[in-house]
Amino acid sequence: xxxxxxxxxxxxxxxxxxxxxxxxxxxxxxxxxxxxxxxxxxxxxxxxxxxxxxxxxxxxxxxxxxxxxxxxxxxxxxxxxxxxxxxx
Numbered sequence: 001x002x003x004x005x006x007x008x009x010x011x012x013x014x015x016x017x018x019x020x021x022x023x024x025x026x027x028x029x030x031x032x033x034x035x036x037x038x039x040x041x042x043x044x045x046x047x048x049x050x051x052x053x054x055x056x057x058x059x060x061x062x063x064x065x066x067x068x069x070x071x072x073x074x075x076x077x078x079x080x081x082x083x084x085x086x087x088x
Contacts, residue, residue, distance in 0.1 A: 003036055006049070006061065020046065021080035025073055031061065032077035048074050 002019045017033035024030075029051040038044035048070055049061040064070045 001039075004031075004033070004061070006033075017047070017049075021077045023073065023077050023080065025076060029059075030064070030073050030077060032074070032081065048077060 003016050004019060005014050006017050007014050016036040017031075018036045018039055020032045020034060022029065022031050031049040031051075032046055033049055034044045034046050048064040050064050050069075050073075051059050052062050053060045064073065
């Protein structure tokens with residue numbers, strides 16, 4: 001499973017995320033990801049990340065929190081994940 005390291009701006013904390021699915025939607029790139037340490041848990045938190053820019057070879061992502069954007073994108077991302085049950 002592919003992983004990325006996400007740095008939270010507020011805390012500077014680095015967290016490794018496992019990518020469950022990815023999607024190109026309305027000319028934007030989105031990822032459905034969970035913290036790698038939570039993969040084996042029954043109750044994990046999934047995040048929708050949006051690629052917002054390139055920094056050299058690195059892609060900068062932000063967590064999508066706008067419901068108008070989050071709902072349609074998360075539904076499409078979850079349709080791509082077959083073996084994990086995610087509640088919204």
